[in-house]
Amino acid sequence: RHLLCELGEDHDDDHAAMLWEEGGRLGSAVWARWAGKNMRLASLGWCTALTPKEEACGLFDDHPSAHAWDVTDPTLEALKRELAKDLPDLFP
Numbered sequence: 001r002h003l004l005c006e007l008g009e010d011h012d013d014d015h016a017a018m019l020w021e022e023g024g025r026l027g028s029a030v031w032a033r034w035a036g037k038n039m040r041l042a043s044l045g046w047c048t049a050l051t052p053k054e055e056a057c058g059l060f061d062d063h064p065s066a067h068a069w070d071v072t073d074p075t076l077e078a079l080k081r082e083l084a085k086d087l088p089d090l091f092p
């Protein structure tokens with residue numbers, strides 16, 4: 001299946017997409033990391049950064065890009081717009 005990188009555009013290091021959580025917020029999560037056709041799985045702890053409102057960053061510790069709240073992914077936004085057209089009930 002197609003994985004969308006969660007690191008936004010123009011980051012260093014491999015792309016990353018979270019697959020599943022292990023042990024919730026105190027635990028870690030399994031991430032797919034890939035560069036080109038080489039993909040590997042990695043169990044990574046959470047990024048500990050918080051916004052001033054204490055919202056947690058949804059990315060892994062030491063991630064290469066901006067924190068999750070600063071990432072805008074035009075691909076994902078475009079995908080959401082397309083989905084919203086087909087499934088308006090899910091995107092109020």
Ligand SMILES: [Zn+2]
Pocket residue numbers: 005006007008011014015016
């Ligand atoms: Zn990427």
Ligand SMILES: [Zn+2]
Pocket residue numbers: 047048049057058059060063066067068
């Ligand atoms: Zn972060």
